Amino acid sequence: KASIYVRAFDRRAVIKLKGAPVDGVVREVLESAVKMGRMALESIGVDHAEIDRTEDIYRRNDKERLRVQSEAGDIRAARGIMITQDQRAGLSEEQAG
Incomplete structure (x- = not known):
């Protein structure tokens, strides 16, 4: 059996691959970011x-967000689990305290 690996531009491309017989996907936008x-x-x-x-x-947050979006078939799903500026500030305060 041949393995299929895909280079996908972004999460939209990954969502479109749902159900495709691929063995691995690398997201260009994620990895470069x-x-x-x-x-x-x-x-x-x-x-x-x-x-x-x-x-x-x-990466853990992104993986969960992509999972929810893939299941929903909707790029707008899981907006509530995006890391926001307020969350970053909260993490910094916890680390400092």
Whole structure:
């Protein structure tokens, strides 16, 4: 059996692949955004362990959001679990306190 791996531009493309016989998908927009975010945080001296933790939180949230959107077949689903500026500020305050 041949394996099929797909490079998808964004979450819309992933949702369209629902039910397709693919073995793996890489989202270009997600991966480039994470890489650039890491580069920016490294450039201002953020600790690598903190960068890894932040990436993990972001990826878990994104994975759950994409799961809900895929199940609903609607890109607008799961807006309530997007990380907002207020949530980022709350995380920073908790870490500082």
